[in-house]
Amino acid sequence: MNVRQAPEFPQWPQYDESERDGLVRALEQGQWWRMGGSEVDSFEREFAEHHGAAHALAVTNGTHALELALQVMGVGPGSEVIVPAFTFISSSQAAQRLGAVAVPVDVDPDTYSIDAAAAAAAVTSRTRAIMPVHMAGFLADMDALAKLSANTGVPLLQDAAHAHGARWQGKRVGELGSVAAFSFQNGKLMTAGEGGAVLFPDTAMYETAFLRHSCGRPRTDRRYMHAIAGSNLRLNEFSASVLRAQLRRLDGQIATRHERWALLSGLLESIDGVVPQRGDERTDVPSHYMAMFRVPGIGEDDRNALVDRLVEAGLPAFAGFRAIYRTDAFWELGAPDTTPDELAERCPHSEAISQDCIWLHHRTLLASEEDMHLTAAIIADAVSTV
Template structure:
């Protein structure tokens, strides 16, 4: 099908002797949990500094990070959280597990980020948090969301699971004045297999989160005087040691991905019937967690078959997220008082993107320019054959 041989892409996760050294360092300190060791503390300091935040808290995974942040922002039964309808389902499930209603709203057809006007229209007296998700590393319109938050008094929680190292008008995620949540799951831009983190703009919320992530127990407690309800979301020392090394590579990897996306998006845009994810010049650094593109007019079945064709040709290709309201999981608990059909009607862009969008793993953007030309040729041939 393709004129060139199958392209070669770097493996993921990437690691070398630096991770081995870090793991041995964590092993030989003799304390393997965060309350006795130093790796988690050091990682939190380094991660906060990298993102320009006063405080960071490492936790077990990105979903727990969202859940913990929402709890600290007052989310619970009787409240609502506005989320994009096009996102990974953890964005909504984190709210629903706290008993809050997740309210899906539509996204922008070009950037795939949550639509500000749609979010504003969904605010009610019960709305506690609005959750912009920085899709594929492209930061959402934080200027508009800051204004919406100020006008309504509703807090913002950045779901930055895709946006390690991203910037908005020169500001890093931790400099945007809200709590932000990250994931270190195996496919993420930096990883320890699992893990997550939160950035905090103030000490009060950070301290509240620390208590809740450690079973409500203060750091120095020796008498089991648990001060608040919580659970165990503590990250272990081995994972933190790996993440410290992963963080040291992140800046250079983002620079390369950004450069490669400039080429790949141009090549994709030259293919008849293919529309790459758009951008926003105010998002002046995109971490490019996914290389995303649409095939407008294709059916979901046709898109899925096209993904299979691309995988068979050697590309790490995936179907885009399903609209969260089109999953059984969304309706299991704390669902809004509406129907799939009504939500679909209010989210036409989500319906389109969920049907016709494909994404490539970010390791594609760490490959050579020749590999990207081959990638585009494979996609062009597959789309043309369809």
């Protein structure tokens, strides 16, 4: 009997005849942009319904989704947006590109999502939005954050780039009462290579966002009567046709990933020196965008070398996000009046996680149970040499 020594992970993105049929359908309808075709409109309805939202607006990418949402929420020069210090840089840059100041706060050491108490301490009279990032598909503490929003009057913008299909105590992302932004970049849980979407809880915000994403031009305008300032953030018909197919298989993939993470996380927990991410149990349906774990105390250089060894062994492994205040990009515009070291003191968990965290691409969790054991064995062997 042959015994496999290396895992066999499925490729990503995944597609079948559904995507191919959608692309042909979009091609043959004769109109390839959203104002003349039907694919974007159909995708928006389906995505909104799937996530329990009143409205969805499809846009060019996830970064633009955040930027557009913040603009509609009134973020601009002179305002502040609270963001987690441990996140992908788009969370802060979306606010900074609007002329606002991004204010990093610490994250929970177990979930890696924004610490609600740290966010509360950072609220000022200039705060216009609080942006929880649902790290790896485990939702941030939406109960505490909703209470904070109600007490301060500062709205939430969920960065749900990792959280397609996730649920918090039975509620879908669009049922949590706040705006949410998604990404469909090539590595995401649903993808058309690029793309994004914003969920809106009310019609007025949605209509404003529609104008701003379409050069400020009303749908029925024939005389170039641009109503408000905007940009061209419209998604094309081909991308929407692919996303419609991707959405249909999302729940099945989430179920598989959930089963595999239950196995893999237990195996990782048994490895000396390895601590897997622990999601808040109130996230009753996590989407598992990443399989994340920490090797506390390893240090950034050794962590990076460990990632290289895992990749050489066949795992789709990556270093955790760098704390945003540790990047040059963060300080180019819209940065708070402080220093990286001062922010590091305020954000000790983000500082540590950014140096000792490793994540595996979610296609890892679409493999077999045998592959979970092989993956854990590779990690255990690599960690033992640190």
